[in-house]
Amino acid sequence: MTDLKTELLEVALEAAARAGAFLRDGRPADLGVAATKTSAVDVVTEMDIASEKLITGFLAERRPDDGVLGEEGASTEGSSGITWVIDPIDGTVNYLYGRPEWSVSIAARQGDETLVGVVAAPLRGETYRAVLGQGAFVNDRPAHARVAPPFEQALVGTGFGYLAARRAHQADVVRELVPHVRDIRRGGSAAIDLCDVAVGRLDAYYERGLNPWDLAAGDLIAREAGALTGGRPGEVPSGELTIAAPPGLFERLQSRLEELGAWHD
Template identity: 80%
Template sequence: MTDGPLKAELLAVALEAAERAGELLRDGRPADLGVAATKTSSIDVVTEMDIAAEKLITAFLAERRPEDGLLGEEGASSAGTSGVRWVIDPIDGTVNYLYGQPSWAVSIAAELDGEALVGVVAAPVRGETYRAVRGEGAFAGDRRLRVRPAPSLDHALIGTGFGYRAERRAAQAEVLRSLLPEVRDIRRGGSAAIDLCDVACGRLDGYYERGLNPWDFAAGALIAREAGALTGGRPGEAASTELTVAAPPGLFERLQGRLEELGAWRD
């Protein structure tokens, strides 16, 4: 299959999978939703709906694209034979979802030979679905997304997030203590995928976080890049669990450099 038809097929599959999962999560959330399991700490939670949504997505992908690989937050993993791998976060912002807060999303990316080709982030309570195809721009519905022009660092509204282990949170608080007086303000939304899309939309000037996994940023980072942002980790490195940074050119370099000085990449 040539590149154009493959992109179109992967985007259509990702959009339908995200829509189905989003409807399940929005309309099927039980009133007595509780924690089904924990991961890195007692506050890093998994709900029964995380598990149900990932099962829905993986079953749909297996039906539509049976030769593709999978990597999901809640344990789905297979190598595949097609060169395409789906990177899935069934609920990005699980704590928000658990508490009934609106900032949560379904994040689905399709990688080809290790590089993100398609990204979809569905935020059902917002009523928005963000999408991007590599080289073809980023959109929310019919609206093309563009980052804000880069402000100076002291006028930048920056999003971030925090880990679940106490020692990491303490280190992140120290970085924040130094950075906060140097920027316009800080926002902490609770969903990395939405934060990255908010950079793409111009609702944030920039974003950074330590401790993200591929399923947290694969789709959102592609959407941010296609809207004009730069993404990366430490200087000269790609976004990773160590550090993820997104911002328009001009601000990206200043924010990344300051985070390097503050040691935002270490606990």
């Protein structure tokens, strides 16, 4: 298993580096929207599509028997038991507007277990990585979540969906939460937000509406850095709700979000 994890990590790091460099250096000055998904503001650019093709092409060369699940439509079953979960640009709206908070997220899963996660944030000059059971790193430095602060001193990250009704309820949750914590941050890339918990730039993060490719790599990185992750009480992170925070803060935030109905629209 160790040899497998090592190989998967090497492949993920190379794929993320190639895609990150392509996106950083090849962004057209006149970049526009190629398509929309759940709503008119949930966009896909030509670079999302090209980045996913670059990653899946590389994976097909290096690991041809593996399955793939990608945000922009890549889906193959594979026969090896390994599935790559890919977000070719996490934070597409940020990328479209020329903002720096975007990333490439790649995870390798075996069944329901994530073995390897890599999140490359080229405009930060940082790559976050984790292997199950082997800790988390940012570039070559160990990553550690913060020790839990008192709830009222927690800096909490979150995000918003693209459907109007969901966004309205998410705003209601934030309105109730913000008077009771240090502050709220909204970065625009779930993968980066999870990694920010892992490196201590956020105390906690939560969001409703994430997809597997949004959270697979970042969830492992946060956990390997010492954070707890989950959804509603007793559940794993999912599209219903994803939470990441250090022990002691996680439980209180999860309880408050349950009270506020952050898990439904």
